Amino acid sequence: MEFDASLPGILLLGLLIGLQHALEPDHVAAVTSLASGNASRPKIIREAVAWAIGHASMLMLVAAPALIFGFILSDALAGWLEFIVGIMLVGLGVHVLHRLIRERIHFHAHTHDDGKTHFHAHSHAETLVESGQSWKEAHAADPHEHEHKAMVPWRALAVGLMHGLAGSAALIVLTLAQATNIGTGLLFVAVFGIGSIIGMAALSMAISIPLGWSARRLTRLNRSIQGTVGFATIALGFAVMYETQIRGWLG
Numbered sequence: 680m681e682f683d684a685s686l687p688g689i690l691l692l693g694l695l696i697g698l699q700h701a702l703e704p705d706h707v708a709a710v711t712s713l714a715s716g717n718a719s720r721p722k723i724i725r726e727a728v729a730w731a732i733g734h735a736s737m738l739m740l741v742a743a744p745a746l747i748f749g750f751i752l753s754d755a756l757a758g759w760l761e762f763i764v765g766i767m768l769v770g771l772g773v774h775v776l777h778r779l780i781r782e783r784i785h786f787h788a789h790t791h792d793d794g795k796t797h798f799h800a801h802s803h804a805e806t807l808v809e810s811g812q813s814w815k816e817a818h819a820a821d822p823h824e825h826e827h828k829a830m831v832p833w834r835a836l837a838v839g840l841m842h843g844l845a846g847s848a849a850l851i852v853l854t855l856a857q858a859t860n861i862g863t864g865l866l867f868v869a870v871f872g873i874g875s876i877i878g879m880a881a882l883s884m885a886i887s888i889p890l891g892w893s894a895r896r897l898t899r900l901n902r903s904i905q906g907t908v909g910f911a912t913i914a915l916g917f918a919v920m921y922e923t924q925i926r927g928w929l930g
Contacts, residue, residue: 686866689857693867696853697874701731702882705768705919706842708912710879711886712771713835715905716778720887727883728876729832733839734846735872741847742854742868746861757848761923764845767838768916775909779902 700706710730714723745751752760850871858864893901 686863689863689867690870692857693870694874697871697876698878700846700871701875701878704915705764706730706734706879707882708768708908708915709771709838709842710835710883711908712768712775712912713832713838714883714886715775715890715908717890720884720891723887723890724880724883726832726835727879727886729835730839730842731876731879733836734843734879735839735875737840737843738847738850738872739868741844742851743865745847745851746854746864746868751851751855752848754848757845758923760845760848762920764842765916765919765921765923767841768919769913770916771838772909772912772914772916775905775912779905779909 710727713730714726717723717726741752850868854864854867854871858867889904890901893904
């Protein structure tokens, strides 16, 4: 398999574009809304990396056969995929707001038997439903005992897969413009995906600072941040839907 003489430059370009691609508004909105219910930096980073892995995996799954067999997703299909991403963003934003309103999420610190102290979110929704108590009564009566389960963030992974599918058409065109053979093209896509993972991991570390700080000190501020994330994600979702399909329908 032969590669371009300019391979290092092409791969560096792919890495840099991947880093920038992770910071596109719809990606930032999706990951921020997914992470907004967490105050733990490792959990926030895990959500973001799961999104990025799903995103990169789907890009490779679509781009590889496209480069090998020479087909490109049609503009119409790409538009519908972006429209679905808009719907997904609206759903994520609504979920954030619904969680805040219904579950009355707030944050507590507690110490385990091993001496480790954790800050995390929880609610008293189940206590309210079962007892009929007011929120303050339920909060006072709740023993605040929690289990820490190691779970794969499947929702973040699924959102990343959908984002990767929607962005695959543009990536294929970009790859074809940069690479002169299939081998270089596949490497370009792989490095692009790695760049997006690194970029999203860095973004998640930045996101964890205000979420973690506000959760540890001011629950009202944290709830305000989450509410802003929810509304902003919904607004961006509707904007994506309008730009990709609705504007055409209105003619």
